[in-house]
Amino acid sequence: MTECIECGADVTLHDNLEVGEIVDCATCGAELEVLGTGPVELDSAPELEEDWGE
Amino acid sequence: MQIGMLYSRIRRDEKLLLSELRERGHDVVKIDVRKRRFGLDEPPGGIGECDLVLDRCLATSRSRYVTRFVDQYDVPVVNHPETAEVCADKAHNSLVLADAGIPTPATEVAFTKEAALEAIESFGYPCVLKPIVGSWGRLMAKVDSRNAAEAILEHKETLGHYEHKVFYVQEFVEKPGRDIRVVAVDGEPVGAMARSSDHWLTNAAQGAETERIDLNDEMRDLVARASDAVGGGLLGVDLMETGDSYTVHEVNHTVEFKALNEIAETDVPSAVVDWLEERARVGREATV
Numbered sequence: 001m002t003e004c005i006e007c008g009a010d011v012t013l014h015d016n017l018e019v020g021e022i023v024d025c026a027t028c029g030a031e032l033e034v035l036g037t038g039p040v041e042l043d044s045a046p047e048l049e050e051d052w053g054e
Numbered sequence: 055m056q057i058g059m060l061y062s063r064i065r066r067d068e069k070l071l072l073s074e075l076r077e078r079g080h081d082v083v084k085i086d087v088r089k090r091r092f093g094l095d096e097p098p099g100g101i102g103e104c105d106l107v108l109d110r111c112l113a114t115s116r117s118r119y120v121t122r123f124v125d126q127y128d129v130p131v132v133n134h135p136e137t138a139e140v141c142a143d144k145a146h147n148s149l150v151l152a153d154a155g156i157p158t159p160a161t162e163v164a165f166t167k168e169a170a171l172e173a174i175e176s177f178g179y180p181c182v183l184k185p186i187v188g189s190w191g192r193l194m195a196k197v198d199s200r201n202a203a204e205a206i207l208e209h210k211e212t213l214g215h216y217e218h219k220v221f222y223v224q225e226f227v228e229k230p231g232r233d234i235r236v237v238a239v240d241g242e243p244v245g246a247m248a249r250s251s252d253h254w255l256t257n258a259a260q261g262a263e264t265e266r267i268d269l270n271d272e273m274r275d276l277v278a279r280a281s282d283a284v285g286g287g288l289l290g291v292d293l294m295e296t297g298d299s300y301t302v303h304e305v306n307h308t309v310e311f312k313a314l315n316e317i318a319e320t321d322v323p324s325a326v327v328d329w330l331e332e333r334a335r336v337g338r339e340a341t342v
Binding site: 016022049052053 | 064072086112115187192193215259
């Protein structure tokens with residue numbers, strides 16, 4: 001568990017967390033980017049940009 | 055082997071690849087391109103030692119440039135920057151497919167609102183307006199009438215970015231409520247799925263239903279030729295059924311495969327890593 005930087009709620013995290021991965025806050029729906037895994041550090045994920053995608 | 059992965063966001067697809075690479079004992083170097091600087095001669099730390107670098111950048115612009123730099127450092131990179139260059143731009147993509155004699159939807163490019171309207175009127179309604187750079191079905195417009203065409207063109211002209219003033223107009227293909235995505239490595243299919251929707255857009259990112267599909271000889275041939283046309287690599291080739299044949303509307307160079315992996319008979323990340331190992335081995339032998 002770690003705290004959502006948007007709403008402060010606890011965010012449930014799975015075991016094989018990867019730096020660069022995006023996790024969702026189940027409480028407020030914010031997309032959070034994993035900046036570090038030991039200890040877990042989260043920040044707001046970048047907004048969708050026009051050239052994203054395959 | 056030491057395998058570099060260029061990324062800016064780790065999606066489910068990248069996690070599958072990372073797991074597969076690590077399970078096989080490879081040394082994986084994750085390269086967050088947002089945090090690196092790329093000079094003209096020397097590679098940033100970690101890249102020069104890689105046997106192969108895999109581009110998994112989410113942003114097309116980054117993908118185009120960073121693969122060019124890695125190639126400049128003489129480090130093998132997939133996909134090749136030329137492939138990224140072709141696939142990143144729908145007009146370029148269409149030209150290359152047409153040049154290779156691969157059936158692809160009729161397309162015209164115009165540079166003013168007036169010329170684009172002429173192109174639309176010549177195709178008739180409905181037809182399709184697409185951004186030349188874009189994905190996941192975003193900003194795609196099915197144009198049903200002249201009124202709609204005028205409004206969409208005016209909106210595109212005021213969007214700001216110059217790329218929106220390159221009007222890419224395409225015939226509307228009456229597909230049977232689905233299109234086909236084939237993930238292939240150097241033209242050899244890894245797996246294929248049909249993407250179905252009641253909506254005219256059938257991108258998985260737009261919520262289309264997916265199901266596994268078997269490829270026939272004609273589809274395999276088109277996938278191989280489309281792959282060759284864009285320079286090969288790990289690709290997503292998109293086909294539409296046109297009744298008694300197929301048309302290839304797009305080839306994607308940073309293909310997502312998580313949806314396919316859930317329904318395919320093949321273990322997609324495993325097949326991709328098999329191919330990466332082979333590419334790394336060939337690259338290493340070429341430098342010895």
